[in-house]
Amino acid sequence: MRENLTLDEPRRGIRSGRTMTLLPGLVLAGMVALTAGCGGSDDISVPPSVSTPTLPTSLPTALPSGPPTALPTSLPGVGRIDAVSGADALRGTNVPPDFPVPPGATVKVGTTTGKTSTVTLGGVSSDRVATFYRQTLPGAGYKITTDVGIPGVARAIQFNGHGVNGSIGAAGIGNTDGVAVVFTKR
DSSP: OOOOOOTTSOOOSOOOHHHHHHHHHHHHHHHHHHHTTSSSOOOOOOOTTOOOOOOOSOOOSOOOSSOOSBOOEEETTTEEEEEEEGGGGGGOTTSOTTOOOOTTOEEEEEEEETTEEEEEEESSOHHHHHHHHHHHTGGGTOEEEEEEEETTTEEEEEEEETTEEEEEEEEEETTEEEEEEEEEEO
């Protein structure tokens, strides 16, 4: 039995193929009508009251010549935070003087927050880092307390000495390597 409905009568719970086909068609027709005035002509005219902006003829000459090597700041509840790039990172507040760095490693960035300083290194694999610090730390006055890792992938070494507890985290495969050395004053 077919039900005949007029436009004034709502349909409840009945779906017909015609309604499901008609609705997307109406939506598409409405979108075409809304966008009918868009595009189509490349002629764009600018009203005479619009003026072309003029650009400055001179630029300031006292611009910085490079990025800063230190960025000190202070956060409420945290205290002073220092960020230093390059070899100056080894002079962090909590980094012991003459802390050994593996040959071929590049000192990237150092940060200090309160009793903790972090130095990041690059250019050496996690295996080379582990071998270097296993051999070097005891002779430099540090005791290795933990040494764990997956050869060729990642290594974590914890140590203490010279008034700090420290950890070395090295990870990377191939040329993508990174080392973070964290020093915390005791």
